[in-house]
Amino acid sequence: MLKAPNLSAVDWLTHGFGQRDSVYPSPITTVKQIHSDTVAEAGDGVAEADGLVTQQPGVVVGVRTADCVPVLIVDTQQRAVAAVHAGWRGSARNIVAVAVRELISRYGTRLEDLSAAIGPSIGVCCYEVGSEVARLFQNSTPETNGRLDLAVINERQLREAGVQNVWMAGVCTFCEAQDYFSFRREREQAGRMTSFIGVI
Template sequence: MAEFYCSKLLGKFEQCLHAVTTKDSKLTYHGSLALHTGEAANEIISNRLEMAQRLGADIDAHFIVANQTHSDNITVIESRESKGWHTIEDAIENCDALITDQKGVVLTILTADCVPVLLFDSKKEIVAAVHAGWKGTKADITGKTVGKMIEVFGSDPEDIIAFIAPSIGRCCYEVGEDVAQHFMDTEAFDKVGEKYMLDLPLINQKQLLDAGLIAEHIEMSGQCTSCEVEKYFSYRKEQGCSGRFMSMIALTF
């Protein structure tokens, strides 16, 4: 049984390390990797160290964890040091997208339904990790992250490979009109009575295309965290779970 879920597209590039943890990863303490949800900190740290060892990134790597706030704030990581890995106190504050050109720096996203997006500029060798809930998606955080890669590093969008990792799907993501109204100009929802079934992965895919990525360079996992709750944490399906799985990307070191 596979310990991590990976992208076929990103997997073609040996200079890019990436992974998505699952409940199948069989980490000692129930598989969660989040320090902010009230679980015992020592157990989460143990899970993180165990996961890093299995990933082969336990010795020389530096892990970056952000205090995700459903914003469109983007942080460029310019040095090789860990943040938010051993303690929540030094996590990157108020941030939902991370970018770096530093080798051996693992950018992480914690989710339990929201959309994780992993980006890799195969020519400039830049990586990014994006957390896109509906608020971040409304603010186009994914497209803005591509824009920041262009602005800071001179990336060409056509060189960027994207992986939209497991998240809640259109099949399960029921929202009210208060949320759906922000996406009425898309075809990414179905109206069911007074409710709407919203497709956040599809909207993020469109934002990547609008940012200049090539369609063939965008991989959709097609996995719904709610449908596959035995494999992924799902806040909705589990009615407020404290667990979070982690999506990661780094330049190999």
């Protein structure tokens, strides 16, 4: 299990970015992911979303990925958390900013109290995309040429949303085959890693 230093520093928090062999705490609340920008509250009956928030102690929320970007966010004062799944579709819709807005509107979050962590995802080394997809990001990542750096895109979106404390794993799921599933590498055989966060 990969841990983010800035989230590990919060002693009432549990979190982790799953790897191939990870053993997970249970239960973890997840919902069907549909590459949307929908962020729901755990337990509110929403069946499909790509982000979950909660302020309930004991409720651990998670997202499942294999190349897409998992993002975990905590409000260290209101003790609220968010787990976000950001592929290129979610990133094009700035789902991390949606999650930040949900935290603010539901829990009275202040931006300065947020810490975020960006987990392993397919790196710019390995993520070639078609021109239609690249065009969606041409204003946000002028340096990429037919490749997308989804982790950096999400980092910038978090910072533009007002989150200053952002940690990045800097790990490519495609390159690090021994530790991570990769949909691009393994196709239909690819498993999924779960990334989770919750208030103990």
